[in-house]
Amino acid sequence: MKPGLQDSALIKYEPAGKFEETRFEKxxxxxxxxxxxxxxxxxxxxxxxxxxxxxxxxxxxxxxxxxxxxxxxxxxxxxxxxxxxxxxxxxxxxxxxxxxxxxxxxxxxxxxxxxxxxxxxxxxxxxxxxxxxxxxxxxxxxxxxxxxxxxxxxxxxxxxxxxxxxxxxxxxxxxxxxxxxxxxxxxxxxxxxxxxxxxxxxxxxxxxxxxxxxxxxxxxxxxxxxxxxxxxxxxxxxxxxxxxxxxxxxxxxxxxxxxxxxxxxxxxxxxxxxxVKTPWLVGTCDWTKELTAKAVFWLCEKTGKTILSLTDKDYNDHGMSDLLALQGSAYNLNIEMFNKLQHTITGWPGGKPGADDTKRPERAEPARKRVIIFSPHPDDDVISMGGTFDRLVEQGHEVHIAYQTSGNIAVSDTEALKFAEVAALMGNNDCERFSKIAEQIKNKQRNEVDPIEVRQLKGLIRRCESLGATRFEGVPDEQVHFLDLPFYETGGIKKNPMSQDDVAIVNELISTVKPHQIYAAGDLADPHGTHKVCLNIIFESLAQLKSEAYMNDCWVWLYRGAWHEFEMHEIEMAVPMSPDQVLKKRQAIFYHQSQKDGVMFQGEDLREFWVRAEDRNKETAQKYRALGLAEYAAMEAFMRYHF
CATH class of the missing domain: 3.40.50.1360 (Rossmann fold)
Structure with a gap:
């Protein structure tokens, strides 16, 4: 430890966190x-x-x-x-x-x-x-x-x-x-x-x-x-x-x-x-099942080999001799890891009726499950899990979509102006109202918060786009829920902290549907972002409702956003997609027209959301193939959350 650090107030609090000085860290x-x-x-x-x-x-x-x-x-x-x-x-x-x-x-x-x-x-x-x-x-x-x-x-x-x-x-x-x-x-x-x-x-x-x-x-x-x-x-x-x-x-x-x-x-x-990522390169490890899987998949990537082709020498040469000693041989460990990964793959995300589910990621029964897909914004459902969404509907489950926020700030002024002017030109009873909205948009100053009427219009644009996508996927309108969580509705980039008002809205939906499955966005890239707040609201809701009898039958699956995927050792369910399903997912994303062609929150990645999603799904399938599993066009991945 460097001189002077012993005086830091953080050092006495260190047991609350995790720190291990290693030869790698400066x-x-x-x-x-x-x-x-x-x-x-x-x-x-x-x-x-x-x-x-x-x-x-x-x-x-x-x-x-x-x-x-x-x-x-x-x-x-x-x-x-x-x-x-x-x-x-x-x-x-x-x-x-x-x-x-x-x-x-x-x-x-x-x-x-x-x-x-x-x-x-x-x-x-x-x-x-x-x-x-x-x-x-x-x-x-x-x-x-x-x-x-x-x-x-x-x-x-x-x-x-x-x-x-x-x-x-x-x-x-x-x-x-x-x-x-x-x-x-x-x-x-x-x-x-x-x-x-x-x-x-x-x-x-x-x-x-x-x-x-x-x-x-x-x-x-x-x-x-x-x-x-x-x-x-x-x-x-x-x-x-x-x-x-x-x-x-x-x-x-x-x-x-x-x-x-x-x-x-x-x-x-x-x-x-x-x-954290490769602790076996630092010193002795406690070889948990998760760490073992992480190490084996890393070794495959490092050596360019499939799981079943790894040798004793591969393990010994890469700091895993103690793992090998625990397992007895590379052969035994390889078979165990191959089977573990193979059992994550399923074409039945809601469970396969009448099948032995011992080695499947989801339960076979009930054959027709009630499902809630929570989507932080009005397009995360199809961007992040559009193929799985399609499978769940196709396989007869009662699928509910819950859009947690209106997503209104992601609609550009030019897009909103287009809709306002079209509505004004229709000449109906609301002609004057939409003309006023159009003028508000035209006269908007830089960084000015949208008036409530403009926000409502932008929210309606995204709502109708969402309904277009859910109808395309075959979900009845009555099973599509627009929650408009209060924390989001500030009209600006800065949001309010989550509150019990937000949690109560989610509580009501869950208690009404009584789902067997919940899908939620588990994207932790930005701990202060909307996705994380929406996830925290769901977690708090689950904590408040967990004593309810119907929650004993509820499993929660987390998906990731358009930028990142789970690490291979984290994936507990992988849903393959055929080339036709990849195209269908793309079409569902296209219903969200306001989010195409230069969307405001694109960051440095200039690819459109549908391209990012397809690339990520293809990369996941390629990783499975590189580890020695079957080849698929694309795959969506999930991790189970135990509450």
């Missing part, structure tokens, strides 16, 4: 199951520092970050201020960065963000808040940056710096190429950084191309640094940062030079670290 890090737990611990360290400084009559100088990563930290600090009397009167803050140009009142500005999430809710003196100014002219920026650096030094330097990390490896807005000795300055944003921000700005074209940021040297001058990393999307860059060589191409690797830095991660963000 930065101290700790991982937690949930980001909320981790955020509370980081907030506690900050609170302890504030109180300690106050007790000694000194100011506490904090470097603060923005973005989704620190939101829960700020929420916990606000709670401690309100409920525990934590005072911020002795605190001086310096924010890392700000977009340029950017008005302070703009909802996308970091000035707005910090006041919305922290400053408006605590007793920090206004003169103690320092945020880079996005309203400066080009000529004013350099002197401002020099003064910003001087002010940090004048108050004794940063006692604590909170960081997030971008997928380019940036800290602050120090993009690849940033120098070790860089100070506060103007910088041009990387395309990937702008693409990741596109959702918040309602499109890539609206994201500023420049920003003002503290430099690497400024960050490294802090006495204590804590970097937050949440979600699978950050896993690869975190592995490169923690285990890779120091390089300007990944600016966060400069933190390896700091002697009091801790990375605080959730399990998804830590998933690519060697000690």
């Amino acid at each position: 930065i101290h890090n700790i991982s937690f199951e949930q980001s909320t737990e981790a955020s509370a611990i980081v907030a506690q360290e900050i609170a302890d520092l504030i109180r300690s400084k106050a007790a000694s009559g000194k100011p506490c100088v904090l470097g603060l970050a923005t973005g989704s990563s620190p939101i829960n930290v700020y929420a916990e600090l606000v709670r401690m201020h309100r409920e525990e009397g934590l005072s911020f009167k002795n605190v001086i803050t310096f924010n890392l960065d700000e977009y340029w140009p950017m008005e302070k009142s703009d909802v996308q500005s970091y000035h707005y963000f910090m006041h919305e999430h922290l400053f408006n809710h605590i007793d920090i003196p206004a003169e103690n808040v320092n945020i880079p100014d996005g309203t400066l002219s080009q000529e004013e920026i350099k002197p401002f940056c020099i003064a910003y650096e001087a002010k940090i030094k004048s108050v004794g330097g940063l006692d604590f710096q909170l960081l997030g990390i971008g997928r380019t490896g940036h800290i602050g807005f120090n993009e690849p190429g940033s120098h070790f000795n860089s100070g506060t300055r103007m910088i041009t944003l990387d395309y990937l950084t702008r693409a990741d921000a596109a959702g918040s700005f309602r499109g890539l074209s609206n994201v500023p191309k420049k920003a003002i940021t503290m430099g690497i040297n400024t960050v490294l001058s802090a006495k204590r640094i804590v970097l937050l990393g949440w979600g699978q999307n950050k896993a690869e860059i975190l592995k490169e940062t923690i285990e890779g060589e120091i390089s300007s191409t990944v600016p966060a690797t400069y933190l390896q030079e700091h002697d009091n830095t801790t990375f605080v991660l959730d399990d998804a963000a830590a998933s690519e670290l060697t000690r």
Whole structure:
């Protein structure tokens, strides 16, 4: 452990998380199951520092970050201020960065963000808040940056710096190429950084191309640094940062030079670290069934062999001699793993009536099951599990589709205007109403929240598209449920926290249908995203309803979104698709016309959703084939959730 770390408040909390220093890791890090737990611990360290400084009559100088990563930290600090009397009167803050140009009142500005999430809710003196100014002219920026650096030094330097990390490896807005000795300055944003921000700005074209940021040297001058990393999307860059060589191409690797830095991660963000992904390369393992399957599938990929062709030498050469000793021989282990994987494949996702279900992923009985497919947005059902959806209907199950949110913010203004103008031109009794809506859309200002009438129109567009797809799949309209969960209906990118109101709506549907199967989006790429909130609402509903007798017969299957698939060792049910079913799934996705051709929340992946879905399903089938199983056109994968 590096010198200085023994003084960190995080170290005494370490038993709550998971940390094992290995030869691969060059930065101290700790991982937690949930980001909320981790955020509370980081907030506690900050609170302890504030109180300690106050007790000694000194100011506490904090470097603060923005973005989704620190939101829960700020929420916990606000709670401690309100409920525990934590005072911020002795605190001086310096924010890392700000977009340029950017008005302070703009909802996308970091000035707005910090006041919305922290400053408006605590007793920090206004003169103690320092945020880079996005309203400066080009000529004013350099002197401002020099003064910003001087002010940090004048108050004794940063006692604590909170960081997030971008997928380019940036800290602050120090993009690849940033120098070790860089100070506060103007910088041009990387395309990937702008693409990741596109959702918040309602499109890539609206994201500023420049920003003002503290430099690497400024960050490294802090006495204590804590970097937050949440979600699978950050896993690869975190592995490169923690285990890779120091390089300007990944600016966060400069933190390896700091002697009091801790990375605080959730399990998804830590998933690519060697000690997590391939622990047999680190040391002795507890060879659980899951870890064994993970290791065997990894070995197949590493050697380019099928399961049944692996040899004793393959295992021994790749750090698995202890696993081989437990199993007796490669032959026995290979047969066991091959059978395990083969038993995940089924063309009967609802169970095959009258068949022996001992080695099948789903029960044979009841032959006709009641099924709820929960879809966070009005197209996730067909994008993520359209083939399985089709099979369930075709095989006679009572399939209910539950669209958890309206998805209205993902409908572009141009798409909504088209519908409003068509309706206005129809000349019916609502002609004036739709003309008004059309004018509201035309006169909309940048970042303005849609009026309720516009939101309703956008929601109706997505609702009708969904009905087109469900009718195409043969689901009666009365089995299609539009939940419009309240947490989503803010009209903006920022959503409300989930509440019992959301859970109650899901409770009512489940208690009415009394399902034998529930399908839910288990996409953990963004722990603060709509998919995760929708999943948490379902999990809370299941917890509240689990004592009901009908829940004893309910199995829950998780599917993934358009970007990622489960790892091979996680898959418990794989549903093959024929070429005809792949085409049918594509047609169902096409009913969601508002989400085609340059959808707003596309990110850096320029493929349309139907292409992403098909590519992912084909890749899953190819992985099964590479492991020695039968060849299919495509496969959809699921993991069972035990509640």
